[in-house]
Amino acid sequence: MSKPKAILLFGPPGAGKGTVGAKLTNVSANYHLSTGDIFRGLPPESPNGKVFYSYANEGKLVPDDVTIEIFWRYMQGLIDTNKFDPSTQYIFLDGMPRTAEQAKILDKYVDVVKIISLKITNDDEIVERLAKRAKIEKRADDADKSIVLNRLAQYREKTQVVLEHYDDAIISEFDAQKTPLEVFRNVLDGTLDVLNQSPAEA
């Protein structure tokens, strides 16, 4: 069987990867998978849950081997239980890959056909957005400014380089500082060509 076709949602914390991913997969009947959501769904007292919180609570990335193992086990589960059907659906990966090493390993598992890169240049805007989200989602890692700044630093140090792993032709950039509806409209416009094709043709 060929590898599942993936569309990456890329950008710093608070850029709107989750918001755009949820809307886009909803209207296009594809599957949205967020590694942050998978991690937060782990029982906090389980071995992997403990590893996750020990890193996330300092604004650090979870080590690559743990991340890949959890990601792949989860994705395989989605395929095995028919929640995600790679022959008719794209998988939108939100928060994966986040390091050059993860990008390399991910190539073994999926075929990346498109990258939605959400640009947000104003750090104050990021801190403000995450402070708002902290109140709604009760996320400790969003509520603390020093943790948010660490996450931003990790993004610049380790995640931004991920784009270099891919062909420029599949990367589309979008201004994420526009309103949520405008961002959604622009991303939909910019991905329509791929979404109108079945994964088998992409």
Ligand code: ADP
């Ligand atoms: P955001 O994009 O706002 O930072 P996420 O929910 O995507 O939020 O991620 C929350 C935390 O989960 C990250 O700070 C990190 O600790 C961990 N995490 C998520 N995805 C990955 C990944 N691919 N590799 C390593 N750590 C990850």
